[in-house]
Structure formats: structure tokens, C-alpha cells
Amino acid sequence: MRILVLGGYGLIGSAVLARLVEAGHAVVALGRDTRTARRRFPEATWIERDIATLCEAAAWHPLIAGCDAVVNCAGVLQDGPRDDVRAVQDTAMRALFRACAEAGLRRVVQVSAVGATPDARTAFMRTKAAADAALGRLDLDWIILRPGLVLAPTAYGGTALLRALASTPLILPVVGGAGPIQTVHVGDVAEAVRLGLEGRVPVRAAYDLVEDEAHGLSDVAAAFRAWLGHEPAPIVAVPRLLVRPVVAICDGLGRLGWCSPLRSTALVQVTDGVTGDPSPWRRVGGPDPTGLRASLRRLPSTVQERWFGRLWLLKPAIVGGLALFWLVSGLVGLLRFDAAAAVLTERGVGVATAQAAVAGGIVLDLVLGAAIMVRRLMPLAALAMIGGTLAYLAAGTVLAPDLWADPLGTYVKTLPAALLALVALALAAER
Structure with missing residues (x-):
């Protein structure tokens, strides 16, 4: 198949792109800045577009022409100078899905997130839910995948923050009152996308991609610390009252283009927790998502990761x-x-x-x-x-x-x- 992958150089998108290429598919990848991605993945055909500007179905028709399927791995955590959450995750996706229906391109895989509901507390989750609902109303062979906290060799956003927290000298700081977290390895998400595209699981369905066990944030951070090879350290639960000023500063820095994972959307998500139900995925024959510690064993843990954790803090x-x-x-x-x-x-x-x-x-x-x-x-x-x-x-x-x-x-x-x-x-x- 010839498959269009949106956000093909992101944390999830790059893993999906690599898995589809390995499976023998032709990949067309779309992103806002593809210079580095073209060198990393020369096997793909790259299209440089800002998704936020593709708000009409007509704008998508030339991009999906000749494709057999579309995978959306694009996402924006919070508004910023170059980021518009609603435009990228809702308006542009509605236009894309309409274009697919108009062009007869039936197979669409939407990578959403667990906790994406219309009444969620963040624009990130509400816009994901709006796009999911818009796709669900169309007569297409759609699949919606909702991963939990994605663990990947790539360090970006939440995965970078976990490495940094785990690298803090002397103590292990975590946000007090954080909700439970279920993780998933990025390779499991990529494999689920492949199975959905190839018709190996039922379509017109939404699946949570999460491990069975839920963990506290302190347990996840401690597991990362052990994975990095650092000595155990006392866990210090930082009250949210003290975290909020840091979050406010990071929100302000977001207006200068800095995409810190410590912004308000992330704080709300950590407070609410990251949990889902893996049983529907298991019932249709989907492979069990890898658990936290098994996922960490699949990730490299060398001096590069230790350097990154400490330098990210600095x-x-x-x-x-x-x-x-x-x-x-x-x-x-x-x-x-x-x-x-x-x-x-x-x-x-x-x-x-x-x-x-x-x-x-x-x-x-x-x-x-x-x-x-x-x-x-x-x-x-x-x-x-x-x-x-x-x-x-x-x-x-x-x-x-x-x-x-x-x-x-x-x-x-x-x-x-x-x-x-x-x-x-x-x-x-x-x-």
C-alpha cells in the first residue's frame, strides 16, 4: 500500500514510518519541517506542509492523491507561536477525513490518546475527541488507537521529562497527587497501526493501547532511574501548589517557542492520570502491549541516555x-x-x-x-x-x-x- 503518514518524524510517527517501511509499504510522510527527517528516513517521500493551514478538504486532495490509506500521528500539546491545537487536531483533521470520503480513500488510522473525551479539561484532549467523533461518523474503514504514556527510544516531551526527573541528583522529585499511569511501548503502537492498515483487526472501532498494570508517577520515575543505572534516591512529592508557578513560567516561555513538557496541559494530564481499557484490543486478537519494565528493557540505556537526562535538566x-x-x-x-x-x-x-x-x-x-x-x-x-x-x-x-x-x-x-x-x-x- 501507499500510505500517507502525518507527523512522520514525531515520537510516534517516526516509529510508525519505520514499521511500515519494514513491512514493505510505500510511505509518504508529511510534516512542517522535514529537513532532518529527509536525511533520517530517505526511504519515505516527504511533503513539507503546516497541517494547521490545511483546513479545507480541497487542500488535502492533492496530498492524498494516489494513496491507499492515511495515518494521523500528528499532535500539538498546547497553543504556542507556531502551534494551534484546534487547527491541527480538530479543524484540519475534519477536513482530511472529508477529503478521504470524497476521494474514496477508505482506510484511515487515527492515533488519538486515552482520556480524549468531549468534556476533558484540556484543549489537547477535547480536540482529539472531536476529531475521533468526526471520523466515527463517516462511512470509512476507520480505526482509532488511543495509546497511554508512550515509552520510546526518542526523548521528547513526557519521555524527556521522565529521563530528567530520574536523573535528578540526590532526590527523585514527582508531582504530588498524580493519577495512575498505564504505559505502552512505541513499537506496540506502530505494530497496531500496521495491523489496522492491513485489515488484521476489525475496523470502525476504537482501541486503547495500554498495559494491564497502572503505576503511580513515583513508580514510573523510579523505574526510569533504575533503567538509567542511577543509585536509588528518596522520592519527594512536590505539592501542586509549588509546581504551579513553574508551570506558569513554562506556559510563558511557550509564547517564546519553548515546548516544555511542564506546561499546564501536562500538569492536568498528570493529575487526571493516563489510563485506559486494554481488553477490547485483546479481544480482537491484538498483541498485548508491553508493560513498563519490559518496555524499558527494550530501550537502550547507555551513557548517551545518562548524558541526556542530566543535560536536559541543565x-x-x-x-x-x-x-x-x-x-x-x-x-x-x-x-x-x-x-x-x-x-x-x-x-x-x-x-x-x-x-x-x-x-x-x-x-x-x-x-x-x-x-x-x-x-x-x-x-x-x-x-x-x-x-x-x-x-x-x-x-x-x-x-x-x-x-x-x-x-x-x-x-x-x-x-x-x-x-x-x-x-x-x-x-x-x-x-
Whole structure:
């Protein structure tokens, strides 16, 4: 079959794409930014589109032309500068499903989520439920799959957060009052998609993909800690009253493009729990979803995972520290403008040239300090910080070489900041 996979480079979508290719199907994958995905999965035909803009059936017809089936693995946790939950998960999906019905493309697999109901507390769940209901009303051979907490080799969103929590030194922090959680291995989800596409399970049905056992969040985090090879640590239940300010900050950072899993939607989901009923899937002959500990045994656990867990914890501090360093540097220069210019004029630089150099440095400091806090601009800002530091040191060496011997480290102190910017650049990718 020729199959269109939406969100083909995401946590679930990439596993689905790989499984379908292994099964001999031709895959057409669609996503908003496919540059990296094209290199990772050259076997697929890639289409670069923003799903949020495909809100009419007519927009989908050229994309589904020639396909025998469609799999939707796309999803958006929460609204942001580039993300519109309703547009991606509801409006665009309704248009897609109508286009399939109009084109006679009968087989559609919708990857939803357990807990997706019309009265759910989050837009994420309500829009998933709305799309599920719209698909269910159409005369198509549809299947709706509702995974629990998906465990995958890919570290993104909740899976990244679990690795980070499990890597916290000395303690194991978890949100107090969290609901029960049922997990599923991403390979089980991919296999369920394949079975649905190939007609191995009954269509026009919805199936929860979850293990039988439900776990507390502390048990899941402790299992991840053991999987990473860290020493056991005391579990500290952090009251939700203390978690909410962190969540509010993360919601604010979401407006700058940072997709933290600690936003309000995730807090509500953790509070409500992640549970479903695996019996309908089992009754139709679906393979049993892998349990928590068996899933972890299927995942790699090497130094790469341990590095990731610790660095994920440090990434906000690295970016925030760089922003603070450059903003404060710019503000100090602005408040002490004459003193800064005097450093140059005392060494023979003309007044106008010295003032222009100081003013340019202040603007650069403030712009880069602000820019690195914007997710889309962060890599460019980190590069500019490195280049700006090297240019500053080169110019300073020519104009005021004696400051290399300054006991306060006027030049030397900039080198660690440049190295930290290099680390931030290395951590820029989120997928």
C-alpha cells in the first residue's frame, strides 16, 4: 500500500514510518519541517506542509492523491507561536477525513490518546475527541488507537521529562497527587497501526493501547532511574501548589517557542492520570502491549541516555544564564557608559570612536541576551555570542592588550561565556 503518514518524524510517527517501511509499504510522510527527517528516513517521500493551514478538504486532495490509506500521528500539546491545537487536531483533521470520503480513500488510522473525551479539561484532549467523533461518523474503514504514556527510544516531551526527573541528583522529585499511569511501548503502537492498515483487526472501532498494570508517577520515575543505572534516591512529592508557578513560567516561555513538557496541559494530564481499557484490543486478537519494565528493557540505556537526562535538566539554566549574562553586561555598559568609553580613550582611542564602540557593544549585548530566550532565534543567538566574544577579544587585544593582565579578568571571564554558548548551540535541537 501507499500510505500517507502525518507527523512522520514525531515520537510516534517516526516509529510508525519505520514499521511500515519494514513491512514493505510505500510511505509518504508529511510534516512542517522535514529537513532532518529527509536525511533520517530517505526511504519515505516527504511533503513539507503546516497541517494547521490545511483546513479545507480541497487542500488535502492533492496530498492524498494516489494513496491507499492515511495515518494521523500528528499532535500539538498546547497553543504556542507556531502551534494551534484546534487547527491541527480538530479543524484540519475534519477536513482530511472529508477529503478521504470524497476521494474514496477508505482506510484511515487515527492515533488519538486515552482520556480524549468531549468534556476533558484540556484543549489537547477535547480536540482529539472531536476529531475521533468526526471520523466515527463517516462511512470509512476507520480505526482509532488511543495509546497511554508512550515509552520510546526518542526523548521528547513526557519521555524527556521522565529521563530528567530520574536523573535528578540526590532526590527523585514527582508531582504530588498524580493519577495512575498505564504505559505502552512505541513499537506496540506502530505494530497496531500496521495491523489496522492491513485489515488484521476489525475496523470502525476504537482501541486503547495500554498495559494491564497502572503505576503511580513515583513508580514510573523510579523505574526510569533504575533503567538509567542511577543509585536509588528518596522520592519527594512536590505539592501542586509549588509546581504551579513553574508551570506558569513554562506556559510563558511557550509564547517564546519553548515546548516544555511542564506546561499546564501536562500538569492536568498528570493529575487526571493516563489510563485506559486494554481488553477490547485483546479481544480482537491484538498483541498485548508491553508493560513498563519490559518496555524499558527494550530501550537502550547507555551513557548517551545518562548524558541526556542530566543535560536536559541543565538546558534551561544554560540558556537563562547566557541571557542574564549578556543582558546584565549590556545594562551595566549603559549605566556606566562614560566609564566604559574612558577605558578606550585613556589608551589613545578617539572620543567618538570609543563612544561608538561602547554603544555598539551595548546594543549587541542587549539584542543577543533577548534573542537567545526566543526558541527560534536561540541557535543564531548562540553563534553570534561566540562570534561577538571572539571579535571583542580580538579588538581588545589590538586596542587595550594590557587588559589581558587585569586582575579582575576583563577578557578572561568572557571565555567561559563563549564556551557556554557553544554548549547551548549543541543542545539546540529538540527532536
